[in-house]
Amino acid sequence: MSTLNRETTIGVEPNSYEITTARDFDAPVDKVFRALHDPELVAKWIGPKYLENVECTLEARHGGTWTLVQRDPDGNEHGFRGVVHGDPTPELSQRTFEWLGMPGHVSFETLRLEDLGDGRTRVHGSSVFMSVADRDGMAASGMDVGINEGYERLDDLLATL
């Protein structure tokens, strides 16, 4: 069995509108899919550790909406929302993403779960922004910390499912 890559590979090519991610998990595709699409489970892992997820909803169907509210240690709340495009499957799960602090600046996210065999899964992510500037702003926002800390919590959660 090859070694799992638990570091998230983050791709930010110059002048691109896109950020790509790839991360391996020691859990089968169906469990990873559930942890990514059941809002009660998502609330347990998503985001950086210093933020508390105080609201998390997700209707995993074409036209469904999702929301996320995170509270920082000072009590400030940060809201996010989007809509689901297509009925999500492990092969293709797509949605819009908007931070309510920058309304109208929306990105389009695609997740694909790859079966690595031996009960392991690689999660491929793509976020396409409305401009290179929007993309660069997200890339400079410390998103790598949020992704890596969130995926570490997801490791722990998957071990309990």
Add this chain to the structure above:
Amino acid sequence: MSTLNRETTIGVEPNSYEITTARDFDAPVDKVFRALHDPELVAKWIGPKYLENVECTLEARHGGTWTLVQRDPDGNEHGFRGVVHGDPTPELSQRTFEWLGMPGHVSFETLRLEDLGDGRTRVHGSSVFMSVADRDGMAASGMDVGINEGYERLDDLLATL
């Protein structure tokens, strides 16, 4: 009063993920907004003239869905669908767009209506694709014909509202 620009300005910059459009209409913002968001009206103008719009639905609210089915002279049907992000307003109307002939290749559309005064409106459009290749494919598909012929029909429709 300045001259209206009834030719659609289409922007396709090299290596960009985006197509931009701009087109002026001799109608006030509220009428243009209605013609762009009432599916019974949309069915009367959208697309190139050689295609018949046989199905057109649009729920103009956050999480709403839209569909379009166009029939060509040979009887072949072409389906499109998407979801609405945010409650559409004249200032900001956003949605996803997918041609069912290339499932999973989705673009994100933004429309902004600019009041030009004297009962005239400029429609600014942006479509961001998931890759430069997807964008180039759309730009080479004859979309300019569809846009221009559709907007000419929209001119005629707006005169009746």
